[in-house]
Amino acid sequence: xxxxxxxxxxxxLPLVTAVVALMGRRPAAxxxxxxxxxxxxxxxxxxxxxxxxxxxxPQVLAIGGWAAPYGIVLVGDLLAGIMLVLGAVxxxxxxxxxxxxxxxxxxxxxxxxxxxxxVTGINxxxxxxxxxxxxxxxxxxxxxxxxxxxxxxxxxxxxxxxxYMALNLVGSTLFLVAAGLAxxxxxxxxxxxxxxxxxxxxxxxxxxxxxLLLFTVFGMKAGLFPLFYWLPNSYxxxxxxxxxxxxxxxxxxxxxxxxxxxxxxxxxxxPLIHTLMMWLAAAxxxxxxxxAVSRNFIRGILSFHILSQIGYMVLxxxxxxxxxxAAAIFYxxxxxxxxxxxxxxxxxxVVLNRSDDxxxxxxxxxxxxxxxxxxxxxxxxxxxxxxxxxxWGKYMIVVEGLRQREWVLVGCALxxxxxxxxxxxxxWNGPFWHxxxxxxxxxxxxxxxxxxxxxxxxxxxxxxxxxxxEFFLRVAHEAARQVLDRGAYxxxxxxxxx
Amino acid sequence: MMWxxxxxxxxxxxxxxxxxxxxxxxxxxFGFILLSNAANLFVLAMSxxxxxxxxxxxxxxxxxxxxxxxxxxxLTAIVIGFGVIAYLVILxxxxxxxxxxxxxxxxxxxxxERPEEEQA
Numbered sequence: 122x123x124x125x126x127x128x129x130x131x132x133x134l135p136l137v138t139a140v141v142a143l144m145g146r147r148p149a150a151x152x153x154x155x156x157x158x159x160x161x162x163x164x165x166x167x168x169x170x171x172x173x174x175x176x177x178x179p180q181v182l183a184i185g186g187w188a189a190p191y192g193i194v195l196v197g198d199l200l201a202g203i204m205l206v207l208g209a210v211x212x213x214x215x216x217x218x219x220x221x222x223x224x225x226x227x228x229x230x231x232x233x234x235x236x237x238x239x240v241t242g243i244n245x246x247x248x249x250x251x252x253x254x255x256x257x258x259x260x261x262x263x264x265x266x267x268x269x270x271x272x273x274x275x276x277x278x279x280x281x282x283x284x285y286m287a288l289n290l291v292g293s294t295l296f297l298v299a300a301g302l303a304x305x306x307x308x309x310x311x312x313x314x315x316x317x318x319x320x321x322x323x324x325x326x327x328x329x330x331x332x333l334l335l336f337t338v339f340g341m342k343a344g345l346f347p348l349f350y351w352l353p354n355s356y357x358x359x360x361x362x363x364x365x366x367x368x369x370x371x372x373x374x375x376x377x378x379x380x381x382x383x384x385x386x387x388x389x390x391x392p393l394i395h396t397l398m399m400w401l402a403a404a405x406x407x408x409x410x411x412x413a414v415s416r417n418f419i420r421g422i423l424s425f426h427i428l429s430q431i432g433y434m435v436l437x438x439x440x441x442x443x444x445x446x447a448a449a450i451f452y453x454x455x456x457x458x459x460x461x462x463x464x465x466x467x468x469x470x471v472v473l474n475r476s477d478d479x480x481x482x483x484x485x486x487x488x489x490x491x492x493x494x495x496x497x498x499x500x501x502x503x504x505x506x507x508x509x510x511x512x513w514g515k516y517m518i519v520v521e522g523l524r525q526r527e528w529v530l531v532g533c534a535l536x537x538x539x540x541x542x543x544x545x546x547x548x549w550n551g552p553f554w555h556x557x558x559x560x561x562x563x564x565x566x567x568x569x570x571x572x573x574x575x576x577x578x579x580x581x582x583x584x585x586x587x588x589x590x591e592f593f594l595r596v597a598h599e600a601a602r603q604v605l606d607r608g609a610y611x612x613x614x615x616x617x618x619x
Numbered sequence: 620m621m622w623x624x625x626x627x628x629x630x631x632x633x634x635x636x637x638x639x640x641x642x643x644x645x646x647x648x649f650g651f652i653l654l655s656n657a658a659n660l661f662v663l664a665m666s667x668x669x670x671x672x673x674x675x676x677x678x679x680x681x682x683x684x685x686x687x688x689x690x691x692x693x694l695t696a697i698v699i700g701f702g703v704i705a706y707l708v709i710l711x712x713x714x715x716x717x718x719x720x721x722x723x724x725x726x727x728x729x730x731x732e733r734p735e736e737e738q739a
Binding site for chain 1: 639647651654655657658659661662664665688689692695696699702703706707710711713714717718723726727733
């Protein structure tokens with residue numbers, strides 16, 4: 122089969138799985154086997170696509186044979202491949218974790234189909250090379266995420282869904298406006314066509330307005346300061362398997378699109394936007410980590426940490442050198458795995474201690490040391506202790522920041538790292554070291570073992586990224602090179618004669 | 620007609636923002652409906668001045684057709700917007716049933732806490 126034809130599978134597979142699972146109506150064992158099998162297949166497909174892009178360069182699939190810039194095209198370059206692999210691995214892990222957490226009969230009948238719809242939207246956002254198609258992908262993803270957020274929320278949690286939805290609705294509307302503006306400016310919504318025509322407009326106010334609009338939209342979706350408040354209150358109300366997937370993937374879709382739009386589609390000389398990006402990223406890091414320090418329940422702390430980590434990635438994009446873009450990509454690879462593992466650990470603590478309030482948990486280091494080791498490795502990795510994976514990402518960003526003489530920004534990044542360590546110690550002192558547990562320790566609840574096993578598997582992956590950093594850095598550099606090579610992208614999509 | 624359209628879009632966006640920032644759920648809802656229509660009108664305006672152009676129908680000879688692509692875009696956007704607004708209606712209604720208030724100010728009042736016995 123032509124490798125480009127594979128490009129449709131990351132979108133088609135979860136869609137078909139969702140529809141079939143939806144037709145099953147009731148939760149049943151076959152539905153789990155079917156969805157799990159499909160998730161495994163998605164991992165295989167994603168690896169195949171990534172390795173094709175790694176060895177053979179970007180692949181293009183024109184849907185229905187309509188060539189760019191008129192038809193919709195899917196592009197599988199290395200960055201899209203990496204994101205697809207990460208998404209598929211996280212989705213598989215969160216599925217397995219969910220299977221371990223709930224017996225078949227207790228599962229909400231709509232959870233599995235909605236998760237697969239969510240994955241469809243995420244994957245489409247990674248593959249697409251068309252601004253309007255990206256809008257559709259975001260809507261598929263967001264509508265599923267609204268539904269999942271409210272699906273199992275109780276009478277009190279439900280109110281947190283409102284700010285989440287309201288802000289994302291405003292974001293989507295601005296996205297539509299930006300798409301309209303881009304069409305008015307360039308006469309096309311294809312990424313390559315925009316890339317080709319926007320160079321002539323570089324420096325004009327129209328292009329700056331468009332760039333600002335797109336930055337607002339995707340900054341909001343990524344959770345950048347000052348529009349991040351929808352995130353840390355809404356994520357803790359999710360059931361923990363779904364929270365692990367959200368924490369890993371959703372905001373990173375925003376970061377990915379920032380990378381794609383500003384790295385590849387819009388012209389590279391937008392100094393205003395890049396400066397704004399860096400300073401907002403620094404503010405996000407500091408405010409995010411301070412929010413984490415102020416919380417006293419595990420998922421609340423972890424949710425604020427997502428924000429502060431987003432700050433690092435966006436700072437790297439704002440520095441905007443090939444090295445910094447590679448650092449951002451490496452950071453995304455590291456972050457998705459670590460963050461979803463930490464949410465999984467939080468879920469296991471809830472199972473064992475019946476609470477995730479730091480004052481009511483305790484004794485887990487004594488009774489479940491494996492869980493402690495998993496948490497410790499991932500928490501230290503998040504804080505950036507060598508040789509764990511987080512260190513390399515932070516190191517690259519700090520090095521590039523120093524090369525650009527951005528002393529204040531580097532200072533913010535280092536300070537956020539120290540505060541990350543501090544808030545991780547808060548979690549460590551609660552469930553793991555506290556000598557008393559108000560809710561008791563429910564070791565007889567056998568669910569925690571398979572759940573810890575899934576989190577442990579993710580930790581092994583993360584250790585692999587840390588110790589095999591050289592390989593992953595080479596992948597990140599190649600992905601960054603493919604993103605920044607605008608000429609090749611335009612030729613690939615529009616052909617040489619255009 | 621460009622100025623009139625621009626002013627109308629601006630008015631719609633302004634009214635939508637004003638309504639969304641109110642406390643009442645119903646006003647917020649109307650605000651979002653206006654907001655999505657303002658965005659649709661903006662995209663429609665991107666097809667340019669329709670004066671003296673024919674409808675974009677295949678086989679009809681005559682003047683140059685209007686650019687049909689923005690119309691296709693907003694058709695998609697209307698469908699998506701309709702779905703999301705329908706979801707918002709249900710979300711606000713369920714919040715009203717659960718929390719017995721139709722005001723965002725009361726809903727997010729810090730004094731309004733989950734009863735202690737429910738915190739398991």
